[in-house]
Amino acid sequence: MKSNKHLLSGADIFFECLRKEKVDTIFGYPGGAVLKLYEKLYDVDFLQHVLVRHEQGATHMAEGYANATGKVGVVLVTSGPGATNTVTGIADAYMDSVPIVIFTGQVPTHLIGNDAFQEADIVGITRPITKHNFLVRDVKELAATIKKAFYIASTGRPGPVLVDLPKDMIAAECEFEYPEKIELRGYKPTFLGHQNQIKKAADVIKNSKRPLLYVGGGVIMSNGHRELKLFAKENNLPVTMTLQGLGSFPMSDPQSLGMLGMHGTYWANQAVNNCDVLVSLGARFDDRVTGKIDQFAPSAFKIHVDIDPTCIDKNVIVDLPIVGDVKHVIAELASELSEPLQLDDWWAQINAWREECPLHYEKHDGRLRSEFVIEKISEKTKGEAVIVTDVGQHQMWVTQYYQFNNPRSHLSSGGLGTMGFSVPASIGAAFGIKDRPIISISGDGGFQMNMQELITAAYYKLPIKFIILNNSFLGMVRQWQELFHAEKFSFTDLSDSNPDFVKVGEAFGLKSFSTDKPGQVDSLLDEAFSINDGPVLIEFKVVKEDMVFPIIPAGKSIKEIMTKRLDPKEMV
């Protein structure tokens, strides 16, 4: 800066702040309230702006980018409908603790509250679904506000932060200074775990006969996967993961029990049910994990490590809480444990459960099944791809049949369960990750919820493989209808109302394939993987009526686990 009196417009300050935050990609859509920003953006060369086709797509892209890279995802949209369209993605990021910053345009300050054209109270609307949000009311606060937004989004338990930018704030001028420090006296995440609590936890683990690590997304967010692996391997501990935790520990390792919970493996759920010490690392005892609360790990001493104190004792009362950064706490725990535990009996028991009820699906009737396709993808990518799933049956099958070996490889909408997540999130991931294949897997229902973003993938020539496991049904809902709702398949049958997905793909400029034959899966996947100058779409027409097993019905315990479809003859 030449002199102290050098004035910059809000729009200039905005981009200077993004430069300081080392933002390289933003996902956005222009509109009236942010025209001034887009005017500046035209000449900005240090970042790439990705033009989306719907603002919901932008937020999911930012999530995909953030989850795949560990960096903050950034969204820029206009006021009113531009802002309200981001809401689902923001809620999704809030539930899954994804660090994104959303910049929304707003009508000029003097018109706020006047029902002005394209006005929406987005700060009010998003208050319950953001970690924090701001309305900039003075251009002098703009730089500090942006700094705070990035800081809050990316520290502690990460989450979405929204910054609402009235049009006159973007136009107004002031001196620019990016603050070195910011003062947030009400925000001070606990980073170091309490020493005595950690010692106590280590003692409990040392003396356990049947310990189990229950690992959630927190381990991936804190980049604690190496510490976790060392801790588990050195002490011979079994590891089960939540949906968001998949990839924190290699699933190819025999110490991995796979996912737990409603559609988790039989042996993982048995291990939870029978363990004497349960160590929860960066997981939040979600209802899809616990089922019936009072029968969840009933005989276990429960240790809960989490950076967010509100997670502790929220769903399940634990015996020993440790608030802190999970990566740090795992390392401390590991240093307290010197000798490997003698767990032969426990492992024998776990392995017996593995054999008692392995994952299985029908392989010999010549019909194409989702599980088979996912297994093939897992084989071909050796568990090294970034898999971005949608919500429903295919999402659960991916957790069962894809062998995740690395963190930040499994991106999925967990907490909110947002159909339409996969297509845009995979695009966001593809902007952040260039050295691994990006594979989007959706059902036929969810695919249609954000398929407008295919053109974004095509325009930017992203080598994403868009896979549709088409069973012509809203499969998971259909499954619940069959199991729990008197087989009334109410509005879940899409056989007569699905589009021709190959034509859809082609219309957006994607090479598109379709098959319903197991014998063609290999060659189609090979062909798809050989195309790297743009996205491809493959539709696999799979069996309509398959269900995901095992399933522990909602609010039930493992005693009520269903491992296969009941034969009508067995039903009384």
Place this chain on the structure above:
Amino acid sequence: MKHTISVLVENQFGTFNRVVTMFSGKGFNVQSISIGETETPEISRMTLVTTGEDKIIEQVVKQLNRLIDTIKVVDLTGQSRIERELALITVFYQRGTRAEITNVCNIFRGNVVDINNKTITLEVTGPPDKIDAAINVLEPYGIKEMARSGTVALKRGEQLKAEKKEPLVT
């Protein structure tokens, strides 16, 4: 069980809303909320009266702490504290009852703050149960309308000061 929670918050646009939104979003009960400036103008104090089992109250306190704009949260329940509420109560009177009503007002150490040919308005201050008692006694005369401020509270003795957390350095 009833809990009185004192919360120091940033005196900023939308902070009150944030707290209220959190309560409704999490399904917590609220009996009363009051908010006003403290000795430090950029900090406000909210006094919340809420009910719930211990597990719920623990969550209330944690969720309040989790908000970025809250600086300090103290559950005053079980601590030696001063609680006060103010009520304005407008009561109908007839010939003969006016003296009775002013007498009640005196017993509760209230003030008569307004009168016309039909009604008399009293100001009563004190712990919430005293206000309840005054209302009980006044009810038979016919209460026309009433406004209660909600509880404000402070810890006794060593008073709660807005403890300044060390500023975060990034």
